[in-house]
Amino acid sequence: MSLVLDKIDISLNCQRLLNNICCRVEGGEVLSVLGPSGCGKSSLLNLICGTLPANFEYSGQIILEDVVLNHLPPHKRQVGLQFQDHLLFPHMTVGENLAFALPGGYRKAERRERVEQALVDCGMSGFSGQNPSMLSGGQKARISLMRTLLSEPKALLLDEPFSRLDTTLRNSFRHFVFQQVQSRRIPALMVTHDEQDIPDKGGVIRLN
Structure with a gap:
C-alpha cells in the first residue's frame, strides 16, 4: 500500500x-x-x-x-485524518465514539469485538462505558486516533x-x-x- x-x-x-x-x-x-x-x-x-x-x-x-x-x-x-484536537463526541461513551467510525456491514457482535480490541491496543481496556470528559488528555488522544483507524x-x-x-x-x-x-x-x-x-x-x- x-x-x-x-x-x-x-x-x-x-x-x-x-x-x-x-x-x-x-x-x-x-x-x-x-x-x-x-x-x-x-x-x-x-x-x-x-x-x-x-x-x-x-x-x-x-x-x-x-x-x-x-x-x-x-x-x-x-483517507483518515487525525487532527490536533481530539473531537470526541461528548454525548457518546468512549465505546460509542469508537463504534461510530466503523464501516457499515459489521454485525453487532463484530462491532463490539473491534471496539474492545481497539481499547486493548491503546491500553485502555475497560474504558468503553466512560464519558470522554473523564479522560486525561493522553487518553483522549489515543481514543481519537483509534477512532480514526477503526474507519479502516x-x-x-x-x-x-x-x-x-x-x-x-x-x-x-x-x-x-x-x-x-x-x-x-x-x-x-x-x-x-x-x-x-x-x-x-x-x-x-x-x-x-
Whole structure:
C-alpha cells in the first residue's frame, strides 16, 4: 500500500502556495511535511482528503494504492485524518465514539469485538462505558486516533497531532502513533512545525 503525490502545485488568488511536491509514502512509513504556519501544509492535507476549498487551484495527481483520487468525493477516498484536537463526541461513551467510525456491514457482535480490541491496543481496556470528559488528555488522544483507524483508512494524515500535549504525553503519544502506523502497514503523511515530531529515519519535506 502506498500514497503518491505527483507534481502537486497549489495556488490561491494566483499566489503559489506549494510547488512541485513529489513523494511516495509506503505502508508503515511516516513522511513529515515541515514548515511554519501559512506555508500550505493544511492545504496539502485538504487536497488529499478532497476538501480543498473551490477558490484554490491545483495540479498534479494524488494516487493511493494505484487509484487516482483527484476526482473522488471525500467519503470514497479511504483517507483518515487525525487532527490536533481530539473531537470526541461528548454525548457518546468512549465505546460509542469508537463504534461510530466503523464501516457499515459489521454485525453487532463484530462491532463490539473491534471496539474492545481497539481499547486493548491503546491500553485502555475497560474504558468503553466512560464519558470522554473523564479522560486525561493522553487518553483522549489515543481514543481519537483509534477512532480514526477503526474507519479502516488506506492512508493516514496527521495534522499537528502532538501540538496540544505536554512534553511527557507528547513523547509517549508520538511513539504510540508511529507504532500503530508501522503495525498496520499504512502510509502516513504528517504536517508539523516542530522538528522533534519527525520520526527517526523518517523522510521530510521542508516548506518555507
